Amino acid sequence: MTLKATIHSLLFVLLLTLTGCGYxxxxxxxxxxxxxxxSTVTEVSLPSPTISFPELPSLRKRQYPLPDIRLKALEALNLLECPKLTQLIAHRNNSLGKQMQPSQLLDYEKKLIVQLKDCIHYLQQQNKKPELRAKLETTLQxxxxxxxxxxxxxxLSNTELPGQLSGFQNLLPLQGDNGRQGTLEALKYLTSYLKGDRFSPPYDQQSLEMQLQQLTASHYSGQLLAAATAIxxxxxxxxxxxxNSHNICPQGRRTVxxxxxxxxxxxxxxxxxxxxMSKVVxxxxxxxxxxxSLLLELPAPPDKAMEDYLLAITDSDSDFSIWNQLDKAIIRHTQSWQTVLMQCQMQPGKKP
Known part of the structure; x- marks a missing residue:
């Protein structure tokens, strides 16, 4: 073997060793x-997994169809009467406005509602165009x-939070930065953002996008859920x-x-x-x-599959909740060990 080949072989072995140590x-x-x-000690074959990671429903099942509400009434509205409203509609109808992402569309809809209210109030004060005002009021509703x-x-039809909830990732790491703080801060921000119609910082469009990017930068939520499932x-x-083990301690005698x-x-x-496990719990x-808290600011899920999914990852009482199943698994595991240790006269506090 040449020197170059030998070096390559040694590097390969070293890489395998480092990979193994990391794992x-x-x-x-x-x-x-x-x-x-x-399994080796009890000589009992490894059983099949009991639960699986809850699968995020398809986009079709987690998205609300939004009605196409046309503001034809604005054709009769003079630009000088409600300029902010007409400018907002014009932006929505241009090429960029027609390709808005869900977060941009929500910001637009919130601003549109504010401008519709202002325009209706203005027309009412000026006693102008009562028919147009009635049409705008219908549109506002x-x-x-x-x-x-x-x-x-x-x-939930955007990419950021669903990306966090995906199960196709590693478990929550044992130590180090796992994105927890940034994720929780982003979720708390979104809860506050959804509460009202504030548009100045930190509740403007730019701040919203920054918080959504924070969710994209981490897989904390999915890793936490995957860890609970794996445990x-x-x-x-x-x-x-x-x-299912037998003869571990015949007649209560301690054995190898x-x-x-x-x-x-x-x-x-x-x-x-x-x-x-304590960390994950x-x-x-x-x-x-x-x-x-965040889900309280939202309407009911658009589909039964999405409703079941949210119960599975956030509820602690339903039978198919991964957190309820984790609690039951902890209790069962403790009881199983206690039974074996008692059979072998090794319960805590008992002298050999």
Missing amino acids: RSTPEYQLEEYESRI QKESALPAAKWNML TNTLNRVSVMLE TIERLNNVFRLFYVDSIQPY SEGREWRSVML
Whole structure:
């Protein structure tokens, strides 16, 4: 082998080693290794996963169709009477205005409602064009009725928040910056943004786009949900293996098997998985609180599939909620270990 080939081989081995070391520090490795070692010691095959990551519904099922409300009444409106309103409509009808993103469209709709109110008030004060005023009032009612759908579309038919919620990513990292703070701040901002018709900073269009970009820069929400799902599967699989294991401690006598099981429990669950699980549970509670506050500012979901999805990721009581299933998995896992340890006379506080 030439010197160049030897160097390439050594670099390849080094790369594999570094990659392996990196993977060992991930929650994926800790969870998989815990399952694998329990399976080896108990001699019980690894069960199938019990739950799957909730799948975000298609765009068609998470988007409200917005009515096409034409402002034909403006044809009879003099530019000098309500200039801001006519300029706003003109911008909407140009080539750029026709390609507005959901966030831009919501900003436009909110501004349009304000200008419609101002124009109606002006015409009323001047006692001008009562027929036109009546048409504008009808248009205003239609726009106000459609505004909740525009708010929904800005959040859940846009790319930023759905991108955060996607399950096609790694689990929440064990340590370091995971995008949590930026995500929570962006979600809280959006909650405040949806509450009123304020247009000055920090509730102007530019600030809104910056907060949406903050969501795009991180996959925190999806990683948190994926972590809750993965932990649930691991705990349930370990519980099944413990429940189906036999002769670990015949007649209550301690064996090599229970000592090995106890080592796996301490080294993988107590030292690594339990702190990670506590982190996910704690952060999940805070994330759900922020998300639920945000969803209160929106109308009901446009489709049953979207309603079920939001319950699965934000609710803590329904049977198909991933947080409810995580709580149940934690209880089952604890009980399974307690049963095995009691059978082997190794319950906490008992002397050997």
